[in-house]
Amino acid sequence: MHNQSLKLGVDLNGLTLHNPITVASGTFGFGREYSEYIDLNQIGAISVKGLTLEPRSGNEGIRIVETSMGMLNSVGLQNPGVHAFIKKEIPFLRQYQTKIIANINGNNIEEYCEMAQILSNEDVDSLELNISCPNVKNGGLAFGTNPEVVKEVVSKVRKHAKKHLIVKLSPNVTDIKAIAKIVEEEGADCIALINTLSGMAIDIYKRKPVLNRISGGLSGPAVKPVALRMVYEVAQTVKIPVLGMGGISNTTDAVEFLLAGATALAIGTANFANPKVTAEILNGIETYMRTYQYDDINQLIGDLR
Amino acid sequence: MHNQSLKLGVDLNGLTLHNPITVASGTFGFGREYSEYIDLNQIGAISVKGLTLEPRSGNEGIRIVETSMGMLNSVGLQNPGVHAFIKKEIPFLRQYQTKIIANINGNNIEEYCEMAQILSNEDVDSLELNISCPNVKNGGLAFGTNPEVVKEVVSKVRKHAKKHLIVKLSPNVTDIKAIAKIVEEEGADCIALINTLSGMAIDIYKRKPVLNRISGGLSGPAVKPVALRMVYEVAQTVKIPVLGMGGISNTTDAVEFLLAGATALAIGTANFANPKVTAEILNGIETYMRTYQYDDINQLIGDLR
């Protein structure tokens, strides 16, 4: 039934996916756990858990707060480090036809560059420069919200990245278009957005912020309207393709992002509620395409009237 | 049962309220409609529908999209104009012991000043400078997100405003603390936040943005974590009191905002689901105060451990 004459492949400016549905970094581990619930071959690409040069134990204390149709997380980039990823996780993921996107995170610009360098020689399909993580002290959000720093980090990493390079933006900015333009100018192949919105919760019984680091990253359906607006704005602004995400949970959401101009989509938080959501959305998109008589997904992308 | 020895009065730096629960501009009209469902005397203050110098018909087309635990609105400041407000609405509201906050909106700085001037001579308790409305072409959001413009508009309006002056901030900024500091420096008596987040929705059947003006303002429980984070940040930054709002829907939310440092709260979107929510929250706060042995609400404000 799948693919029956429908063309679903997309090209993110050098990174080709057999369908536009990817999973968002940090929500899908390295694919192992979800492989017991869903055929990973059905997923266009997997952006793996955010990697750092050295292993990280992540943040202490409570790491999650459920909010109204959303969640705050404060994982703090717990990961086994880039070398363990290369050794243990790439071979696992290569069993599947899904593309591998390595999400990279540095404490400073040099670390970003070093990781880009290392991974350029490894069997991954794309590097996703995460300059937008709100949950670590150094780097992350600070990089992603200051236009000058964005310029510097992207231009330097570009020199070391011999692979397809995605830059993932923070939504916690006044003007996402300006940041996107800089990222395009500095040579990124693709822009991913949005990372999480910075948010907070207080435990009224303990009278303390729930999260040790006070604020965390908001994701899930709650943020979708903001994400869609930013994806639309960026798609209107840059020529490089956009990998859209933020609260996508069902077919309607997915089609909205495609119509807004995203060439591919990432599903994050929605996997937690429904481990098969990626396949269901792909199916739903195909039905939509049949109903509205698109035979190539690329016709649908940005097709607002 | 109410007030049984509990002190609920707060002072927003010159604007005293008999309790900290107010209603947010644009969600409560001029109080008339809700007066049939709830005793307006129970509400600390009413911020009236955003006023402009001349009457406005508001935006064309669909004005609302329901989103996951939130809504996008694009009302576009439909209002009868400041003069009709003075003539017809102030006398109505003065029947109650609730304070009157006049929410003012200009197409340019001169209009803001003119409105401040006019209302300074009228029987209102406070002026709320809305430099954050996302739903109009001129003014609004553009004012609220540019620090230099914020500085100019607040300093000029301050000169014309002979009343208590609240400045209401837009959350669509990289650094809310910087904006808040400017507002404080330029002489505002109080800071209100957040206004709505800028968001979007697409009608996948018509393949068009649902709202004529493409984006609208997101409010409701979905935005609460972002609002709480910003209220906390601003309360940590400025000395003038904060009027906190954004998604407050129940007692837990309200107590979180108080603990985060808000001196008073505004309830907006939650009124739509429950017209008695303000009274219920006030009740809930009293119960919380008894449980945690506060006899004055002012002890609770900012009381994070």
Added chain:
Amino acid sequence: MKFQGLVRIISKKEINNEVFTLCVERPKAIESIKAGQFFNIKTSAYGSPMLRRPISVSSYDEDSIEFTIKVIGDGTKQLHQYEVNEKIDIMGPLGNGFEYSNEQEILVIGGGIGIAPVKGLLEVLKRENPNIKVTTILGFKDEPYLEETFKALSDTLKIVSETDSRYQKGFVTEPLKTIIGKPFQMTYACGPTPMLKAITPVLNAAEMPVQLLMEEKMACGIGACLVCTCKIKEGDFGYKHQRMCKDGPMFYGSEVIFDA
């Protein structure tokens, strides 16, 4: 004070596999109801969807209020899951409702679930004036429902359907053409906006007064938030935006501007 609170469900009836009725106890606090008014109903105690859903009164008496509801999305699905004796949070009655005053001969036009408030209207009119002459036109996309009910309430009943071949095929405008100009004192209509938009110029041209019961997405439902509008001829701006929920949902065909 107006009513907002919990009421007990007295009965529930499936009309077809999409449409059902809920009948609730009428609270003492509600002194009067008019046909064409609606209630804003909280569909879930757990927040989502956040907003209430406006549902017209499809019948009422001293002790009860009936709603006839079509399942569309999550909100109406949740309403469908309520069972007899459970309580539901309603708010109202809201809106202006139909204006009726002793007409002797009327035309009513209902489309789809828009027949619900029309049914409520005809019941009241028949109660107040058993001799009233009623011509009814109903239009459905698929298989008609409540046919027997409307037969009993009408002197003449015409039903059209877009797909059900046992009925005249097409839209309500077809039977309307054949009776346009007859001496109805009033026409009452409720249905999807495209239907109202189609019949209004026809009736206006024939100088037949028509009351349109209209629809818009709502939030507060009481006129406070200004998210629901009806564009009305004349006014401060060459037109004006009235509130669908408070100034409507009934507007006269002669005053409404239908935009694209």
Added chain:
Amino acid sequence: MKFQGLVRIISKKEINNEVFTLCVERPKAIESIKAGQFFNIKTSAYGSPMLRRPISVSSYDEDSIEFTIKVIGDGTKQLHQYEVNEKIDIMGPLGNGFEYSNEQEILVIGGGIGIAPVKGLLEVLKRENPNIKVTTILGFKDEPYLEETFKALSDTLKIVSETDSRYQKGFVTEPLKTIIGKPFQMTYACGPTPMLKAITPVLNAAEMPVQLLMEEKMACGIGACLVCTCKIKEGDFGYKHQRMCKDGPMFYGSEVIFDA
């Protein structure tokens, strides 16, 4: 492939006014279950709350799985509204579960709703070895429940309550003191974190091995998102963060670091 999907509710039973059981059909696809494992359950078809709720298996056989649930907030309230024959979306079994291997004499400690998985464990152990000697300590805040069930599953049963004066007053640590050092081959414990934190040093000091079934807020429930952690002694950082949902929820008392 592991199981995630809809299962039919076979029976529902109220234990007291806060606690109830749901028994569901065991899908064929689930080959094995271990006591101490849990399922991640979608409480609402309408989105809110968005996340699933982890609930331990309190009993199982070839045809059915039982959950014993305490109503706390919206999620568990929604679970309570399900009726027999309705279907519910479950995912699992998840986590490591208890490790059991032919012990002859064991101690089990349950606190509050933490008695649910302990019940499941005892049923399995008794099934596999009817001669096993079981000493059980249960602690409740208020009135105890499932007392008869545990009487039947235990050779010695001690119950404490913080408020119900018909029982020994206090916490499980009181009766624990009196039997500490007895030759139990294994202790199994489940209850609120403060209880586990209180008993662990006592058991560790007596060199009594203990399996703790622990709790943390979860999102994915399968080990992918890293929001649920258990801090474990030793590892790359002088300690390491293990995943409560995947590497746990059972950890040995000797390996856990209890932070403030």
